[in-house]
Amino acid sequence: MQIQAVLFDMDGLMIDTERLSDKVWCEIGARYGLHITPADTALLRGRNRAGGRAAFQKRFGPDVPYDVMCDAVVGRLTAMLARNVPVMPGLLELLEQVRSRNLPMAVVSSTHRSLVESNLRVAGIRDYFTALVCGDMVSRSKPAPDIYLTAAQTLHTQPAACLVLEDSYNGVRAGAAAGCATVMVPNVDPATPEMENLCWHIVPDLAKVIPLLDQPI
Incomplete structure (x- = not known):
């Protein structure tokens, strides 16, 4: 797939x-x-x-x-963050590569929608995303799968065909529980044996996600 x-x-x-x-x-x-x-x-x-x-x-x-x-x-x-939102290395390159493949993208964040909207707008990346699914839109937060199941439904895509990108343990747990192909890009929290078992891949930065876009899941 x-x-x-x-x-x-x-x-x-x-x-x-x-x-x-x-x-x-x-x-x-x-x-x-x-x-x-x-x-x-x-x-x-x-x-x-x-x-x-x-x-x-x-x-x-x-x-x-x-x-x-x-x-x-x-x-x-x-x-x-009203005037400057620091983006992670490789993000813009990855967004362009996903867009070039005509793959829909959603932000799936536990943060309140108003702050998500503000951060994406200030960072100049809001237009890449078809949908935003935020913490105030579901009753159960990560590590429950609800927010990722909602995102897949919003994009009219089966969860198993969705690539989830996460940095946190609860996020990885949520993506895996939803049945999505989950990739961890560690930031503050290092990868653990649990994360290795749950993830499709673990990569050091967002640029390393690009080669995965064309791999079957």
């Missing part, structure tokens, strides 16, 4: 925001007397707001002011 659609995660995969987001979460957490570590922010990667809230309530207790902190983090990140 040939690839018929490509589904892109956003944060950490296309846009270099994971370390920035981690820093902001730590700063906002300190305002509320919470010592948020990189291990704590890793719990949030790939999750929508509901999933992040559940993870932080388990970690810090049921009274953790997650929604207040999340609003503050989103506001800070939106302001910081």
Whole structure:
């Protein structure tokens, strides 16, 4: 079977925001007397707001002011990224190669749609994508497969014919659970034996995805 659609995660995969987001979460957490570590922010990667809230309530207790902190983090990140969104190496080359093959593309991100739209517009890449499927559009976030199943349906493509590109563990788990050919491009989180078992391929950067576009899955 040939690839018929490509589904892109956003944060950490296309846009270099994971370390920035981690820093902001730590700063906002300190305002509320919470010592948020990189291990704590890793719990949030790939999750929508509901999933992040559940993870932080388990970690810090049921009274953790997650929604207040999340609003503050989103506001800070939106302001910081309003004029400059750093894209990952190889992204533009990959987008052009996918477009040249007439393969539809979707952004599949746990981030709220408004921030996804803003980041893509500022980065100058919004027009590459036929659809956006975001964290506020599904009830269950990654690692559940819902968001990727919704994206495949939106593009009128079977999940097994979709190439999923992810950098996070929860994202890889979601893509694999949806039955998609999942490729990990590690960023903050290194590849693990679990990821090797779940992924079709693991590559060091987005440019290395290009040769995979013409391979059968």
